[in-house]
Amino acid sequence: xxxxxxxxxxxxxxxxxxxxxxxxxxxxxxxxxxxxxxxxxxxxxxxxxxxxxxxxxxxxxxxxxxxxxxxxxxxx
Numbered sequence: 732x733x734x735x736x737x738x739x740x741x742x743x744x745x746x747x748x749x750x751x752x753x754x755x756x757x758x759x760x761x762x763x764x765x766x767x768x769x770x771x772x773x774x775x776x777x778x779x780x781x782x783x784x785x786x787x788x789x790x791x792x793x794x795x796x797x798x799x800x801x802x803x804x805x806x807x
Contacts, residue, residue, distance in 0.1 A: 740754065742764060744764070744766075745764050745765070745766040745789055746764070746798070747766070748766025748768050748771070749766075749767060749768050749769065749773075750766070750767040750768075750770070750772075750773045750800045750801075751764055751765070751767075751795075751798060751799050751800055751801075752764070752765040752767065752773070752776055752777065752780070752799065752800065752801045752802070753765075753797075753801070753802040753806055754780070754785070754798040754802075754803050754804070755788075755802060755803065755804030755805075756804075757805070759804070761799070764799075771800075773800065777801055777803075780803045781803075784805070785803040785804060785805060786803065786804065786805070787801045787802065787803050788803075788807065789790065789801050789802055789803050789806065
């Protein structure tokens with residue numbers, strides 16, 4: 732996760748970003764949110780999460796879900 736260069740901030744600040752990535756825990760709850768202000772940041776974060784073995788459940792979706800552009804977890 733250190734490759735993501737993530738800074739902890741209030742959720743309302745993160746939600747102001749251009750694109751949002753949700754991270755699901757074992758209970759299938761979104762417990763972390765990553766905000767990206769550009770498609771480059773979004774793509775970099777997505778690649779790092781995939782490298783960690785997480786799957787994007789919205790990978791084949793044609794639109795965002797519940798405000799998230801991607802939702803990563805251990806299962807698809």
